[in-house]
Amino acid sequence: MKTKLLSFAVILCTFMFIAATPDGYSPGNKAIDFKLKNVDGKMVSLADYKDAKGFIVTFTCNHCPFSKAYEDRIIALHNKYASQGYPVVAINSNDKTLSPEDSFEGMVVRAKEKNFPFAYLYDESQEIAKTYGATRTPHMYILKKEGSDLTVKYVGAIDDNSDDPSMVTKKYLENAMDEIIAGKDVTTNSTKAIGCTIKWKGTK
């Protein structure tokens, strides 16, 4: 009887937890790790990065003009923050039937063309994008290792001008990163941006 009650409570709590985060992760949530195929063919998990203090996770893709506009800036973010313990991990979750350019083969080509210095992973089942609550590309998440947890510290945009890097006045993600590295709370931990919708399986 007790066990039944306990399992009922566990189930209830699970449902409550799911209900509490219907739209994916917000700052403060615990993020899950994943195991996804990298463009080099190897499976990659965040747990593989033993020395990392955290991650700059970006949901992106090959075809989207916003993703393309930000590729060089994402490379620059990796080059700036990987050495400080926060490498970029890029994930493509687009359905290849709806967006053929975003197939795994397309990712391999793009990663080579741009010489990505970071992992570019294929979320074929789209489970990771759904769990994280990514809706568009690029959609950024900063995760920080806290004990055995990965805590979400920032969700949103890279900066305030996708088209023209020289016109950027607010570096949302870099500001958040610098505060995290300085051990401060993140002042602006959630921002929004226009982006290409993630192409969900079976939507059309």
Add this chain to the structure above:
Amino acid sequence: MKLQVRIIFLSVLIAGFFSQEVDAQSRIVKFDTIDSLLHQNSAPVLVLNFWATWCKPCVTELPYIEELNKKYGSSGVKVILVSLDFKREFGSRVKPFIERNKITSEVLLLDEPDYNSWIDKVDSSWSGAIPATVVITGDKKLFFEKEFTSFADLENNIKPLIQ
């Protein structure tokens, strides 16, 4: 030879006529224009469709939005296509797109690159993915962050406000 000259002359005239039309129905705006539309629209029903020429799902649903304009335009439904294309591509991409696809709705290119500063003002539930559509009448507002899959889908969704 003379005929060729005439044809060229005529084509230039026709092209000029169409581009004038496109000029009249499309312009670049800042967010204050959209904001005032959201708050004090004069039409009984206002439909704002956020899209871009490069956005495949947006372009796929565009004919349904256009059909809405054609079917309900005369009965008080005002349709505005808010383009999120880059400003520098207004002449090279957006205007030719309007012409090529014979778009009849008004097109406003929203030149406001700090998206974070205005997305919540359109609707706080909007993540920023497009297409997205707002329907406003009086104090009622509907917001859709989705692609309409048919004209019936669009019509059924906003019918409560049209009638």
